[in-house]
Amino acid sequence: MTQSFDAVIVGGGLFGAFTGLFLTRMGKRVALVERGHVGAQSSGANFGKLRLQGRAIEQYPLSLAAQSHWENFESLTGEGCEYDRTGMIYLASSPDGRQKLLKYAQNSLACGLEVEVVEGEALRRKMPWLAAQDGMIASCSTRCAVANPRLGTPAVVRAMLRGGGVLFDNAEVTRIAHGSNGFTLSGPTLDTVSAPVLVNAAGAWAAAICAQFGEEVPLIAAGPPQFVTEPLPYTLRPSLYTIEGDLLLRQIPRGNFIFAGYPRTLANADGEHTLVPPQKTLAGMRSVARKLPFLRHAEVIRVWSGVEGYLPDMLPVLGPSQTTPGLFHAFGGSGGGFQIAPAVGENLAYQICGRPPPVDLTRYSIGRFSSNLVVSEKMTSEFDPSGYDRRC
Amino acid sequence: MSELHPVVIGAGPAGLACAKALLEAGLRPVVLEENPRPGGQGTRRLSPLMTPEAERLFGHAQAGATARREAEEDRVLAACDWRPGSLVWGIFDNRLAILRDGRHDSLPYDRLLIATGATDRIMAFPGWTLPGVFSLGAAQVALKQHAAFIGSRVVLAGASPLLYLAAAQYLRMGVRHLTIVDAASRAQKRRAAAGMAMTGLSTLIEGLRLLRELRRPDVRRIDGADLVRAIGGERLEAVEIRHASGRTETLACDALAFGHGLRPETQLAELAGARFSFHPQLRNWFPIIDADGRAGQRLWLAGDGAMTGGREAAAYSGRLAALSMLADRAGAASPVTREARALRRRARRLRRFQVHSAGAFPWPHEQAAAMPDDTIICRCERVTAGEIRKAVSSTAGPVEINRVKAITRCGMGRCQARFCGPTLQELTAAASGRPVESVGRLRAQAPLRPIPVGSADEEARA
Numbered sequence: 001m002t003q004s005f006d007a008v009i010v011g012g013g014l015f016g017a018f019t020g021l022f023l024t025r026m027g028k029r030v031a032l033v034e035r036g037h038v039g040a041q042s043s044g045a046n047f048g049k050l051r052l053q054g055r056a057i058e059q060y061p062l063s064l065a066a067q068s069h070w071e072n073f074e075s076l077t078g079e080g081c082e083y084d085r086t087g088m089i090y091l092a093s094s095p096d097g098r099q100k101l102l103k104y105a106q107n108s109l110a111c112g113l114e115v116e117v118v119e120g121e122a123l124r125r126k127m128p129w130l131a132a133q134d135g136m137i138a139s140c141s142t143r144c145a146v147a148n149p150r151l152g153t154p155a156v157v158r159a160m161l162r163g164g165g166v167l168f169d170n171a172e173v174t175r176i177a178h179g180s181n182g183f184t185l186s187g188p189t190l191d192t193v194s195a196p197v198l199v200n201a202a203g204a205w206a207a208a209i210c211a212q213f214g215e216e217v218p219l220i221a222a223g224p225p226q227f228v229t230e231p232l233p234y235t236l237r238p239s240l241y242t243i244e245g246d247l248l249l250r251q252i253p254r255g256n257f258i259f260a261g262y263p264r265t266l267a268n269a270d271g272e273h274t275l276v277p278p279q280k281t282l283a284g285m286r287s288v289a290r291k292l293p294f295l296r297h298a299e300v301i302r303v304w305s306g307v308e309g310y311l312p313d314m315l316p317v318l319g320p321s322q323t324t325p326g327l328f329h330a331f332g333g334s335g336g337g338f339q340i341a342p343a344v345g346e347n348l349a350y351q352i353c354g355r356p357p358p359v360d361l362t363r364y365s366i367g368r369f370s371s372n373l374v375v376s377e378k379m380t381s382e383f384d385p386s387g388y389d390r391r392c
Numbered sequence: 393m394s395e396l397h398p399v400v401i402g403a404g405p406a407g408l409a410c411a412k413a414l415l416e417a418g419l420r421p422v423v424l425e426e427n428p429r430p431g432g433q434g435t436r437r438l439s440p441l442m443t444p445e446a447e448r449l450f451g452h453a454q455a456g457a458t459a460r461r462e463a464e465e466d467r468v469l470a471a472c473d474w475r476p477g478s479l480v481w482g483i484f485d486n487r488l489a490i491l492r493d494g495r496h497d498s499l500p501y502d503r504l505l506i507a508t509g510a511t512d513r514i515m516a517f518p519g520w521t522l523p524g525v526f527s528l529g530a531a532q533v534a535l536k537q538h539a540a541f542i543g544s545r546v547v548l549a550g551a552s553p554l555l556y557l558a559a560a561q562y563l564r565m566g567v568r569h570l571t572i573v574d575a576a577s578r579a580q581k582r583r584a585a586a587g588m589a590m591t592g593l594s595t596l597i598e599g600l601r602l603l604r605e606l607r608r609p610d611v612r613r614i615d616g617a618d619l620v621r622a623i624g625g626e627r628l629e630a631v632e633i634r635h636a637s638g639r640t641e642t643l644a645c646d647a648l649a650f651g652h653g654l655r656p657e658t659q660l661a662e663l664a665g666a667r668f669s670f671h672p673q674l675r676n677w678f679p680i681i682d683a684d685g686r687a688g689q690r691l692w693l694a695g696d697g698a699m700t701g702g703r704e705a706a707a708y709s710g711r712l713a714a715l716s717m718l719a720d721r722a723g724a725a726s727p728v729t730r731e732a733r734a735l736r737r738r739a740r741r742l743r744r745f746q747v748h749s750a751g752a753f754p755w756p757h758e759q760a761a762a763m764p765d766d767t768i769i770c771r772c773e774r775v776t777a778g779e780i781r782k783a784v785s786s787t788a789g790p791v792e793i794n795r796v797k798a799i800t801r802c803g804m805g806r807c808q809a810r811f812c813g814p815t816l817q818e819l820t821a822a823a824s825g826r827p828v829e830s831v832g833r834l835r836a837q838a839p840l841r842p843i844p845v846g847s848a849d850e851e852a853r854a
Contacts, residue, residue, distance in 0.1 A: 037795050038788050044798060150798050157788045167788055230806060230842060275663070278482035278489035278838055282496060285848035296846030301806050303837050 005031040005166070007197035007352060008185055010173055010209065012038035014338060015316075015330040016201030017156040018345025019352075021077070024163035026353050031193050032157065032165060033185065035172035039153025041203055042333065043341075045306030047226060047248060047260045049239060050083075050145040050339045052113050053090045054104050059315075060111035061359045062343045069342030070147060076342075077159035081151040086250070087238040088144030090115075093133045097243040104243075105139045115139045129236075131293050146239060146250060149338060168193070176212060182326060197352055199328045204309040206317075206331035213324045215366055218312055219332055222266045223274030223305035227284050229298040231255030246287040257295060259288055265305060274305035310334045314376040318344055318364035319351060328352055329366055397422050397473065398717055399488065399501040401480050401660060403465075404432020405703045406507035406695025409710030410717075412468045417718050422499070423469060424478040424490065430465055432695075433509050433529060434703050437462060441539035448564055449535075482838030483663040486690060489838065494847055503690055503717045506661050507710060510696035512552070512651035513676075515756050516815040518621035518764055521771045524628030524647050527811075528554040531649035532561065541567050543647025547631050549573035549619055550650040551753040553702070556602040558649060563611065570611050571643055573633055575652070576752055577616030587748030591741050595702060617641075618756065622648060653753045655814060656697045659836035664691045670829040673747050674700075675755050676814070677833045683736050684716035684726055685709050692717055705742035708735050757828070760818035769819065770812040772805020777819055784823040791824045793817060793832045806842055809834050 007023055009016045012034025020032045032038075050070050052063055069076055073083050092101040101117075108115045118126055119137040127138070161167060171190035176183060182196035200209045204221035232255050239250035249259040261284030265274050281303055289296050311317065314334040321327035330348050333340075347357035398414055400407045403425035414421045431437040435458075438446060447455040475492060482489035488499045512527035519525070526534070526542050528550065534540050535558075546567055548559050551574060559572050576584075588596045606613065616636035623630040623642070630644045658666070658679055666679040666687040678699055681687045685694045692713040695706035712735040715727040726732075765778030783789055783799045790796045793816060802816050803809030809816065813834050821828035 037790055037792055040795060040798075154786070154788050154799070158786075161787060169788070228804075229845065275484065276837065277484045278487075278498070281482070281839065282489075282848040285843075285845045289846045289849040296844070296849070298845050299806075299842035300839060300845060301842045302804060302808065303839060305837075 002184065002192040002194050003031070003166075005029045005193060005195040007031070007199060008033060008183060008193050008195040009199040009201055010185070011201035011203055011206070011331070012153070012157065012167070012169060013041060013043035013201060013203050014039065014153050014156065014341040015043075015203075015333070015344050016199065017043075017153050017160060018341050019199055019201060019330055019348050020160040020165050020345070021156050021163065022346045022349035023352060024160050024165045026349055028353070030160065030165040031195065032160065032167050033171055033173055033190065033193065034167070034169045037169055038157045038167070039150070042223065042306040042308030042337065043153045043203075044150050045223070045226070045304055046149045046308070046338045047224065047250075047258065048146045048149045048338065049248075049250075050147055051088055051239070051241070052144050052339075053088055053108055053115060053139060053141050054241065054243065055107065057107045057110060058363060060107070060113070062340050062347070064111065064113070065346070065359055066340045066343035067143065067145070069346070070145060070339075073147070073155075077155045078162070079151075079155040079158065081155055082148035083145060084147070084253075085143065085145040087140060087142045089127070089238050089240045090139045090141075090243060091130075091136065091240060092138075092243040093136050094244055095135065098135065098137050101137055101139055101243050108139070108141065113141060113143060115141045129292060129294055131291055140238070144239065152338075176209065178213075178324065197326050197328065199330060199348070199352070201330045203331055203333075204307045206309060206329065210329070210366070213321055213327055215321060215323055217317060217332070217366065217369055219309045220266070221307050222310055223307050224335060225261040225265055225274075225276040225280050225284065225303060225305050227259050227261060227281060227300050228302045229257040229295070230301050232257065232298055242291070247291055249288065249292070257288075257298065259284055274307055276303045276305050308333055308335065308337065312375045313368075316340070316344065316364055317366045318348060319361045319366070322365070322367045322370075396500055396502040398503045398505070399424065399499065400505045400507065401488075402432070402507035402509060402695070402697070403427075403430035403469070403476070404507060404509050404695060404706065405435055406509075406697075406706035406710035406713075407432075407505065408465050408468055409707040410505045410507065410694060410714040411472050413711045413714030414717070415468060415471050417714075420471070420473055422473040422475065424480055424488070425476045426479050428477050430469060430476070431462070432706075433511070435461075436533065436536050439537050439539060442536055445539075445565065449561055451564075479841055479843075480660060481840050481843060483660060484838070491843055491847060496847060501690065503692070503720065504664060505692045505694060505710070505713050505717065506664060506697060507693070507695040507706070508657040508660055508697040509706075510654035510656050510700050511810065512554070513653045513655035513755065513814050514650070514811055515652050515759055515818070516763070516767055516769050516777075516812065517619045517759070518767045519624070519628075520622055520650075521768050522622050522624050522628045523626070524624065525622050526647065526649040528552055528558050528649045528651035531558045535561055535565060541565070541647070542649055543645065545569040545645045545647070547571045547573060547643055547645045547648045548650070549575070549631070549633070549648060550652050551575040551756075552651040552653050553599070553749070553753065554651055554654075556599065556606060559611070560602050560605050563606070563608070568610075569645075571645070572606065572611065572613045573617050573619070573631075573643075574613065574615045575618055575756060576754055577636055580616070580754065581752045584748055584751030588745055588752065591748055592745030595704070595742075595745060618759070619650060652755050653750070654696060654700045656700060657810070658697060659808070659840045661687060661691070661693050661697065662836045663838055663840075664688065666691060666693065668833055672829070673750050675757055675828060682726070683740070684732070685713040686716055686720075686726075699743050699746065701739070701742040701746050705739055705746075708739045708742070711735055712739060755814075757818045760815065761822040763819070769815050770802040770805060770809075772807055772812075773801040773803075775800050775802040780816065780819050781823045784820055791820070791826065791831060793820050794835055796820050797834065803834060808836070808840065
């Protein structure tokens with residue numbers, strides 16, 4: 001028996017969940033299809049950063065719209081996700097990094113995000129726990145925040161279900177048929193579902209759906225290694241990022257320090273998990289030890305990673321397919337998907353309903369890969385060169 | 393390219409037997425051991441404090457045999473590339489990540505034997521996190537390593553081959569007040585004994601000898617009783633038990649050691665690429681090995697870390713794995729010698745013994761469903777049974793154990809679920825109404841032990 005919906009979303013990550021939530025709020029009947037469990041991959045295993053600093057100026061409309069949703073997450077979903085407006089310190093120690101940091105600070109100010117730039121004695125006074133280094137400069141924002149990624153996706157999915165959406169989990173899609181009356185999906189543990197609209201929110205696995213509809217995307221599956229120490233007294237509220245990319249750290253109120261390591265790590269061959277190579281664990285620990293000497297004796301108790309989709313320009317693919325009417329894409333968070341997810345879902349829902357989205361999504365179109373591709377400097381700095389070459 | 397030395401992780405009975413066989417073949421294996429001294433757990437060496445007491449602890453004949461065995465082990469290790477105090481905390485791309493004396497090292501291997509043994513399998517119960525509550529293994533470590541009893545009025549409880557061994561050793565060393573609470577009834581033990589007699593008569597006789605030794609007026613032994621809760625304010629003051637009749641009783645004590653059999657330490661094997669299968673009688677996951685202990689192209693597993701079977705089985709399986717490694721080196725699929733066939737037969741029989749003994753040492757999985765909501769399951773992260781049940785039963789909630797861990801934090805702390813994992817498995821199964829094998833198996837990720845942040849900074853150390 002076929003169940004019919006207004007839209008079927010493939011992928012129970014945060015992009016798919018928010019798209020489902022906003023579509024149900026707009027009165028659509030939605031099916032969310034997830035091959036495993038909701039929020040299991042990068043949506044649930046990421047760093048939890050709701051970062052506004054350090055973005056290209058064009059990204060601000062989407063990011064700021066998303067931040068408002070995070071700030072109102074409880075009223076939006078009816079549940080908490082440990083959202084905490086901790087603020088963020090963006091730090092540069094190299095001359096090159098200093099230039100970039102100042103440019104990013106200008107971007108922030110131009111887009112209405114208040115930041116305070118400190119250096120020299122003022123920086124030392126403000127952050128006496130940092131290993132002092134000449135030329136160090138920091139920009140601080142109070143609106144940047146964090147949330148618990150493990151709690152986010154299930155909460156959004158439950159809100160979608162309360163709004164009338166339907167969840168099919170443990171339901172891998174193995175067949176997608178497309179005809180005049182839309183899309184029909186099925187799988188070994190999925191009874192047939194059909195809808196005139198299909199949303200491809202399959203994260204690191206989205207390229208296969210694109211390929212079926214004649215769209216090639218250079219998507220690679222990888223995960224950022226994340227490390228956590230034993231709990232220590234809670235002393236560091238803001239998150240700390242270096243512009244050089246060698247440190248990304250925050251402390252959670254229960255006391256553990258969490259830090260992420262670069263370069264990012266390609267997913268295992270099975271595509272299901274990312275095992276973190278020990279040398280990356282050690283490289284991450286080394287940066288922490290050098291920048292934050294007070295953590296030298298803290299013990300790392302756990303490492304984890306997830307699987308997420310990356311695109312060479314480190315921007316997601318959002319919006320309608322170029323080949324197939326009714327098909328919409330939302331994937332390729334490229335390490336920044338968590339923060340923008342609410343706005344991704346909202347704007348995509350507008351598009352699907354045929355209404356102009358509040359934020360123009362043109363720059364995120366899948367069509368951008370048909371012309372010459374610009375590889376982001378973040379792509380080159382955050383991945384092993386060998387790893388990136390191997391996949392592309 | 394020159395050939396790498398074979399690497400053995402774990403200097404217990406299995407690892408040492410493997411190293412010895414490799415030496416006999418003219419190879420010089422690297423032997424890595426987390427502890428400063430060889431021996432393993434069951435055959436843990438006495439600390440210098442305890443050495444003068446060896447005869448009293450083991451008995452005259454056993455003490456002599458132990459001394460001879462340890463001298464032989466020392467001879468073997470002297471000929472190996474012996475690296476005690478080596479913490480292997482990760483395996484990636486056929487290299488071991490090692491922390492030793494505060495320094496990190498990366499060791500490549502062609503052929504690797506992992507013999508990391510077993511630890512107590514524990515079912516949480518109310519109050520088990522109180523100071524004064526130990527595992528049965530820890531009770532023995534206290535005695536052999538630290539020359540100390542865990543208390544002066546001691547209760548030993550659960551269902552485990554360690555139960556009577558620990559009891560006998562405590563009595564021989566002069567503990568005054570000892571109560572044994574065996575979860576298996578006499579009938580259960582009698583039923584299991586038949587199968588055990590057929591597969592491991594000598595081990596069974598050893599066990600019966602212990603039981604006879606413990607039949608003394610000053611030792612109280614209770615059969616077929618479960619732990620209900622540990623009672624105490626700042627530390628343990630009493631243990632409440634439930635007899636087979638349903639009657640409860642409170643035993644005053646200042647120390648409790650408990651355990652429910654053994655669970656293999658398999659995290660390193662998993663990182664080295666071993667796959668797992670569920671064993672229905674033992675209700676647990678074990679790495680998949682062939683008859684010789686081979687688990688992968690470059691990987692062999694032996695001893696209790698592969699399949700619980702005790703010291704003898706460990707030594708057989710260690711030697712057998714070495715023969716298989718040597719055959720592989722010579723380009724053969726598996727060793728065909730008479731010795732290899734005999735070892736295979738013996739190891740197989742001892743493992744069947746293990747399955748039969750599961751009847752005498754039952755894993756109390758049914759307790760998970762009845763466990764009060766406020767029972768702490770994960771002591772590192774203080775996660776209760778109620779929190780786990782709530783997560784499992786919530787809409788869009790997790791029914792796969794790694795997701796339950798992610799949502800509740802159960803198993804995320806220092807011990808990485810090595811102690812709470814078995815209880816979490818049963819609770820997830822009970823709360824979701826699914827068979828325990830269908831809720832999955834907790835995945836391992838390096839580092840397997842806590843490592844200090846500063847250890848990675850070579851410059852500062854130099």
